[in-house]
Amino acid sequence: MELLTLAVAALMAIVVAAVLSRRTGIATPLVLLVLGIAFSLVPGTPDFELEPDWILLGALPPLLYATAVQVPVLDLRRSIGMITWLSVTLVVVSALAVGAVVHLVVPDVSFAAGVALGAVVSPTDAVAATAIGKRLGLPHRLMTVLEGESLFNDASALVVLRTALLAITAGFSLGDAVFDFVRAVALAVLIGYVVGRSTVWLRSKLDDPVLMTAVSFIVPFLAFLPAEEAEASGVVAVVVAGLVTGHHGVRTFSARERLTERTNWLTIQFLVENGVFLLMGLQLESLLRDLDESSSSLPEVLGIAALVLVLLLVLRIGFVGVQVLLERRRRPRLDALRQRLTHISDHVDTMAQEGGPRIDSPRGQHRMSQFRRRIERGRADVAYQESEPITARGGAVLSWAGMRGVVTLAAALTIGQEVDERTLLITVAFVVAVVSLLLYGGTLPWLIRTLGVSGVDPDRQRAEVAELVNDITATAAAAMGPTDRIVIDGTPIDPDVATETLAWLERVRDARTDRGPEAVTLASQRVLLHRQIISLMRDALHEERAIGAYSTAALTRASALIDAQELQLDR
Known part of the structure; x- marks a missing residue:
């Protein structure tokens, strides 16, 4: 009963924090983090022990899947160089640099243990950053880099952490470490791709939306668990499965199925994501108590955390700056x-x-x-x-958006008791995560406004959507052929019905792009013809998505218009 009461209270806190966030402009994770910290310091508050498996096995797979299924593969491909640079190279360099500095400052912490701490604090969490970026209208490519980096850097960090912990107990071999990393990623990509394609095929054969929803809920775990059992990266497997599902589901699932799945996963993402941030804040009191029982002191923890934060920021600025310079050199080409x-x-x-x-x-x-x-x-x-160039101003935003989150604390808690100064390492990781969230997250909106970094002009975006709708409707109309010779599934279509329906298609093309044509009562032939046109429009849109001439925002709006027409026919 007590657990149920706490769960209900947590849900209420999440809803209240979301309302406050919309009214104050402060990202919901930051509000919940502060609420959790404040509540943990109230006398008589029950202890909240965060089990690492709750996050790494229970929360991380659905969170990564919910994000990956919405990220267009096309956008990732176009920014894959920068995403890989930040999510793999920067993570490894940051882990080694933090390990060396911490070992130098605190000799009792071995280099391997310092690298473990570096691996814990190196991955960024884009939840708060993307929430702020969407509200303030950051350019789409910056948002893609932030989301793509957060999708893959957890895998890099966890592999480095596992290698560092192994080095503490069994020694270290560079060749073995590189081989294990490549093997873990390659095997995870294969498992994630197979799971993604298999579940998309399975769901396409199901005619029950309840069953389809049930299958979608277990997809991230179908990818994560086998990958972990095979000693591969479960995180990478989940991300790949999500990307495959999102990419192929556009053509495989109906509009209603996609809408239902999107709503379900947005709800799960909202509750789990924000619930974990609240739980993260509630850990403060127990961590302070453990620190009092150890040989470390709070000033020592704060000093090391400040040093780590500065080092991580300097490294991130340097790595982002390299990409900005490379981008500038690429433009003349x-x-x-x-x-x-x-x-x-x-x-x-x-x-x-x-x-x-x-x-x-x-x-x-x-x-x-x-x-x-x-x-x-x-x-x-x-x-x-x-x-969509990455300018110096955009690079400054990317550099300042390096917030750490719940994965940092959960990964820190996996450090075993056999590691010397374990309490010190965990507390430093917690302070780094909290300070980065509050400092960067609290000042990021000011930085974005000061630098004047903004996305596409709304008028320009509406014009692009109108042009895209014009192109795909023209392609669909041309693919239908002459109105007196249209046959669909063996059913000849009356020329008058075809002419009337194609006239409706013209109205769709000429209508405002933010709302569809008015509903009309359709005869059986008219419904059949409408469905065929919508199918051809979706094929044309898929072709445009593969080419990539239009922005993701325009493609999404056009897809929503087609879905609205399909849902209208269903009604």
Whole structure:
């Protein structure tokens, strides 16, 4: 009964914090963290022991999956260099640097134990940063980098932590460590891909939304647990499964199924995410009590935490600065790349005009189509790099958004009793996480406003959505063919019905993009034709998503418009 009462109280606190966040502009995780800390210091407050498995096994897989399933693979591909640089290289360098500095300052802490602390505090948590960024309208590419980094840096940090803890008890081998890291990632990618594709296929065969929802809830654990049993990275497996599900689910699941799944996972993400931040704040009193019972003192902990925070910030600024400089050096090459793509496109068109047995054959036509698609994708990538550059101002925001979160504390608690100065390491990790959240999270909105970093202009975005809707409706109308010869699933469509329905399609194209056409009563043929057009529009949209000429925001709005039409037919 007491546990149930505490759970209800926690849910109420989360809801109240969310309301306060919307009224004050402070990110909900920060509000809950402060509430948890304040409540833990109240005399008579019960002890809250945070079990690492609750976070690493119970909360982390669904949180990562809920984020990964919403991140477009196209955006990750376009920023994969910077994401890998920050989520892998920066994590490893930060862990080694923190280990060396802590060992130098506190000789009782071995280098391996210091590296374990470095691995714990190196991964960033993008929850608060993305909440602030979305509210203030950060550019989409900055948001992608933040989310992509937080998806993969947990895996890097946990692998480094496992290697450091193994070195404490069994020695260290660089070759073995590198091999284990590559093996863990490669095997996890394979497991995550298989789980993602298999569950998408299974859910496509189910006609019961309850069963589909049940399967979606177990997907992250289907990926995480086998990967961990195989001594691979369960985190990477979950992320890959989420990315595969989000990418293929766009075409496989119906609009209602996608809407239901999105609502369910947003709810789970909201409750688990914020509940863990509240629980993190509640740990303060127990950590202070453990510190009093150890040989370490609070001033010593604060001094080491301050040193670690400064070191992490300097390293992050340096690594982000490298990417900003590389981005600046790449810009002059974009014109040359565009000209090269134009030359290739002209060559392909010339080959198509000249024809020949190899070109005119079905296989040749397919290959020519693939070539043109790759060229268009290349042009879209160039346009994206030009429209979404990582500038010095954007780099400053990325550098200051390096907040640590619940994974830091949960990973710290996995450090065993055999490690000397364990209490010191755990408390330092907690202070680093809390101070980074409050300091960076509290000042990030001010920094964004001061630097004037903003996203796409709303008028420009509406115009882009209108252009995209125009393109996909035109493609769908052309794919239908002449109105007097339309046959769908063996059913000939009356020309008058086809003409009327295509006129409706014109109204969709000309209507405001933020609302669909008014509902109309449809006969059976009209419904059938509408469904076919919507299917063709979705195919055209999927093609545009593969090419990437339009922004993710425009693609999402257009997809919502198509889904609204499908849901309207269902009603």
